[in-house]
Amino acid sequence: xxxxxxxxxxxxxxxxxxxxxxxxxxxxxxxxxxxxxxxxxxxxxxxxxxxxxxxxxxxxxxxxxxxxxxxxxxxxxxxxxxxxxxxxxxxxxxxxxxxxxxxxxxxxxxxxxxxxxxxxxxxxxxxxxxxxxxxxxxxxxxxxxxxxxxxxxxxxxxxxxxxxxxxxxxxxxxxxxxxxxxxxxxxxxxxxxxxxxxxxxxxxxxxxxxxxxxxxxxxxxxxxxxxxxxxxxxxxxxxxxxxxxxxxxxxxxxxxxxxxxxxxxxxxxxxxxxxx
Amino acid sequence: xxxxxxxxxxxxxxxxxxxxxxxxxxxxxxxxxxxxxxxxxxxxxxxxxxxxxxxxxxxxxxxxxxxxxxxxxxxxxxxxxxxxxxxxxxxxxxxxxxxxxxxxxxxxxxxxxxxxxxxxxxxxxxxxxxxxxxxxxxxxxxxxxxxxxxxxxxxxxxxxxxxxxxxxxxxxxxxxxxxxxxxxxxxxxxxxxxxxxxxxxxxxxxxxxxxxxxxxxxxxxxxxxxxxxxxxxxxxxxxxxxxxxxxxxxxxxxxxxxxxxxxxxxxxxxxxxxxxxxxxxxxxxxxxxxxxxxx
Numbered sequence: 272x273x274x275x276x277x278x279x280x281x282x283x284x285x286x287x288x289x290x291x292x293x294x295x296x297x298x299x300x301x302x303x304x305x306x307x308x309x310x311x312x313x314x315x316x317x318x319x320x321x322x323x324x325x326x327x328x329x330x331x332x333x334x335x336x337x338x339x340x341x342x343x344x345x346x347x348x349x350x351x352x353x354x355x356x357x358x359x360x361x362x363x364x365x366x367x368x369x370x371x372x373x374x375x376x377x378x379x380x381x382x383x384x385x386x387x388x389x390x391x392x393x394x395x396x397x398x399x400x401x402x403x404x405x406x407x408x409x410x411x412x413x414x415x416x417x418x419x420x421x422x423x424x425x426x427x428x429x430x431x432x433x434x435x436x437x438x439x440x441x442x443x444x445x446x447x448x449x450x451x452x453x454x455x456x457x458x459x460x461x462x463x464x465x466x467x468x469x470x471x472x473x474x475x476x477x478x479x480x481x482x483x484x485x486x487x488x489x490x491x492x493x494x495x496x497x498x499x500x501x502x503x504x505x506x507x508x509x510x511x512x513x514x515x516x517x518x519x520x521x522x523x524x525x526x527x528x529x530x531x532x533x534x535x536x537x538x539x540x541x542x543x544x545x546x547x
Numbered sequence: 548x549x550x551x552x553x554x555x556x557x558x559x560x561x562x563x564x565x566x567x568x569x570x571x572x573x574x575x576x577x578x579x580x581x582x583x584x585x586x587x588x589x590x591x592x593x594x595x596x597x598x599x600x601x602x603x604x605x606x607x608x609x610x611x612x613x614x615x616x617x618x619x620x621x622x623x624x625x626x627x628x629x630x631x632x633x634x635x636x637x638x639x640x641x642x643x644x645x646x647x648x649x650x651x652x653x654x655x656x657x658x659x660x661x662x663x664x665x666x667x668x669x670x671x672x673x674x675x676x677x678x679x680x681x682x683x684x685x686x687x688x689x690x691x692x693x694x695x696x697x698x699x700x701x702x703x704x705x706x707x708x709x710x711x712x713x714x715x716x717x718x719x720x721x722x723x724x725x726x727x728x729x730x731x732x733x734x735x736x737x738x739x740x741x742x743x744x745x746x747x748x749x750x751x752x753x754x755x756x757x758x759x760x761x762x763x764x765x766x767x768x769x770x771x772x773x774x775x776x777x778x779x780x781x782x783x784x785x786x787x788x789x790x791x792x793x794x795x796x797x798x799x800x801x802x803x804x805x806x807x808x809x810x811x812x813x814x815x816x817x818x819x820x821x822x823x824x825x826x827x828x829x830x831x832x833x834x835x836x837x838x839x840x841x842x
Binding site for chain 1: 551555740741742743744745750751752754757758761769808818820822823824825829831835836839
């Protein structure tokens with residue numbers, strides 16, 4: 272691991288030398304490297320991307336060794352740097368925060384005018400202000416609007432209540448009628464059902480009379496027989512009706528005759544009376 | 548109808564119907580078999596006796612209830628009346644007894660108006676605006692003992708007794724609504740001033756709170772002061788004390804101090820920057836900013 276494969280010839284030799292002096296990790300080593308870069312002629316000039324990579328690799332390697340050598344048990348790098356009075360280095364993501372408004376605001380609140388920060392940073396900038404005003408107009412309701420919504424809500428509640436009262440009064444007036452009609456509907460339904468079942472039972476009885484046992488009505492033979500029976504019965508009924516009609520007509524004719532005779536009798540009597 | 552005739556012929560020749568001739572319907576037989584049948588498949592593990600090897604033999608089967616679904620004593624019931632509870636505002640209760648005690652011990656000053664900040668600075672309550680704590684509510688514990696004359700400002704009051712107890716002694720109560728940003732500022736003022744923000748502008752209460760803060764019976768800060776006077780009389784008649792005349796009071800100025808609906812602290816307006824290091828207040832000078840903070 273000590274011997275790293277490097278792509279650059281001149282640098283190789285120097286790297287070997289460095290690894291031998293691995294204990295020394297002062298800045299002087301870096302300075303000598305840079306000086307040598309200046310002396311190299313242009314033909315043998317280094318390939319710069321490779322050189323940077325190699326440089327970074329060596330830096331990381333040395334840091335690794337240092338971290339293994341330091342026995343201070345500092346878990347926090349910033350605390351270690353403070354202890355050793357080393358200048359703190361922030362990573363990119365950390366350094367971004369040092370340029371934000373929030374950080375400047377906090378520094379100003381802590382140190383006041385002594386921190387050379389403009390106090391205007393605490394307030395929103397012009398564009399931010401415009402945004403705020405726009406958002407308030409769009410999304411927020413003013414007090415008047417909210418109160419009006421309340422008033423409308425209460426008015427609607429009153430309305431529905433009054434409507435309810437009205438409707439119930441009107442409906443209660445119709446209640447007795449509705450109750451009667453309800454019961455009548457029930458009676459009708461029962462009647463119609465009973466009539467249906469009675470009719471069905473008649474047909475079953477007729478079939479049972481003929482055959483002597485219960486029979487399925489869906490058979491075509493049964494239906495034919497039933498038809499015949501029913502036709503016979505209908506004929507009988509019609510005959511009966513005819514007889515009854517005849518009798519009625521005879522009765523009516525008799526009455527008419529009686530009336531005529533009464534009239535004649537009365538007419539003959541009257542002239543007799545008049546004569547007398 | 549040959550089938551019927553056949554059946555009738557059979558009937559003539561068959562023996563009499565008795566219990567030994569009859570058979571049940573096949574569906575009923577199947578049901579009965581199911582009831583007395585051994586469980587098979589997935590049920591077999593839990594319902595059958597112990598077979599060799601496995602949890603049953605080693606007496607390591609789970610206890611009653613465990614197995615397929617969450618057992619009954621671990622189920623959390625659905626209680627739909629709690630719907631939305633994680634979005635509701637919360638007000639921490641503080642009683643009249645506590646306030647009287649703080650005044651007696653010297654932790655609250657009755658000669659100045661009492662505010663949310665004053666109550667939070669006593670460190671009696673743990674008010675965390677991150678947990679939707681929007682302020683403080685007064686409870687009526689200690690209404691018998693209350694003797695102090697104070698100008699209190701609270702966020703919610705439920706019972707009339709508290710109001711009556713305070714007004715009987717010549718004090719004044721109001722309920723005021725504070726926005727979330729304002730509660731952040733009021734609950735931890737040192738932290739707020741060290742962050743370097745200007746004083747925020749208080750917002751109007753949300754729709755479900757407007758009725759409360761515009762009603763005089765709750766002494767809301769948006770209510771009509773004429774109605775409040777009527778309500779004071781009503782309470783005095785209801786609870787049986789004479790209303791003390793505040794106009795002849797030596798502390799009249801202090802008791803009549805009220806805040807603007809957009810204002811958070813007495814004497815400070817929204818938009819001002821307070822710097823504790825330099826001991827000064829900075830105010831914006833441009834017109835747009837002034838208009839925004841005064842709207």
